Amino acid sequence: MRKDDLFESVRPKRLSDSAVDQILNLVSTGQLTPGSRMPPERELITSLGVSRTSLREAIRILETLGVLRVVPGRGTWVREDYQRPSLGDTLAWLPNHEHDVLQLFEVRETLEVKAAQLAADRATADQLISMSMSIQRFKDAVSDADYEGMLAADGMFHEAIGAASGNTLLAEMLNGLFSLVQSTRKALIAIPGRPEAILREHIAVMEAILSRNPRTAAKAMQTHDRKAEEAARTAISAGHVVGAADVEKVSKEEQKEV
Numbered sequence: 001m002r003k004d005d006l007f008e009s010v011r012p013k014r015l016s017d018s019a020v021d022q023i024l025n026l027v028s029t030g031q032l033t034p035g036s037r038m039p040p041e042r043e044l045i046t047s048l049g050v051s052r053t054s055l056r057e058a059i060r061i062l063e064t065l066g067v068l069r070v071v072p073g074r075g076t077w078v079r080e081d082y083q084r085p086s087l088g089d090t091l092a093w094l095p096n097h098e099h100d101v102l103q104l105f106e107v108r109e110t111l112e113v114k115a116a117q118l119a120a121d122r123a124t125a126d127q128l129i130s131m132s133m134s135i136q137r138f139k140d141a142v143s144d145a146d147y148e149g150m151l152a153a154d155g156m157f158h159e160a161i162g163a164a165s166g167n168t169l170l171a172e173m174l175n176g177l178f179s180l181v182q183s184t185r186k187a188l189i190a191i192p193g194r195p196e197a198i199l200r201e202h203i204a205v206m207e208a209i210l211s212r213n214p215r216t217a218a219k220a221m222q223t224h225d226r227k228a229e230e231a232a233r234t235a236i237s238a239g240h241v242v243g244a245a246d247v248e249k250v251s252k253e254e255q256k257e258v
């Protein structure tokens, strides 16, 4: 299926129908650019003509879709890595196309294994520091049962590896793929035991890169991606890959077990 078709098939007839559509419209027409800060809540409620509840719901959905980044207590930004073409794919695929999501995982694995291999040769000191900081942040988030924090730290880790590959094209492709699987990542992290496993897997990748061993790094990354894919398959067959709206609920229910 071509990207344009996907986008057309999900584009609402009237863009003013919901807060989600209105914000998407602002982003896709460039009135809100990647990296820019969203106006304050009160202003948005007035200008979009929506209720506080639907605005908050819209922001949460757009965060899950990888369009917005919410920093509690500070504000909301259009993600600087937000790429317009990915949006149609995200909207069209995630709710009902688990099979496509799994295919994305496979592509991601191919690229990430290569990135990890190259990173073992090319990572700079700064990139190694970013990787280990992301692991520390992930660890802290696990002990706080902070799922948003885990997702952010996971993203930071993979971004650092993409950058450390020294191949800009590869890094960009990985960032694009990452934003396509936001919703799935959010669902997967809510599976009991998965956060601790992710932490162990990240440490294994990091250690191989630190010891400048490309083969071990590639293997460790493959293990990490396969485990994620396995978790996705299991969750899908058990009917656990939930819609964005259910994720928070699941996270809260599982919190005590993590």
Ligand SMILES: [Zn+2]
Pocket (backbone or CB within 6 Å): 154, 157, 158, 198, 202, 224
């Ligand atoms: Zn990861």
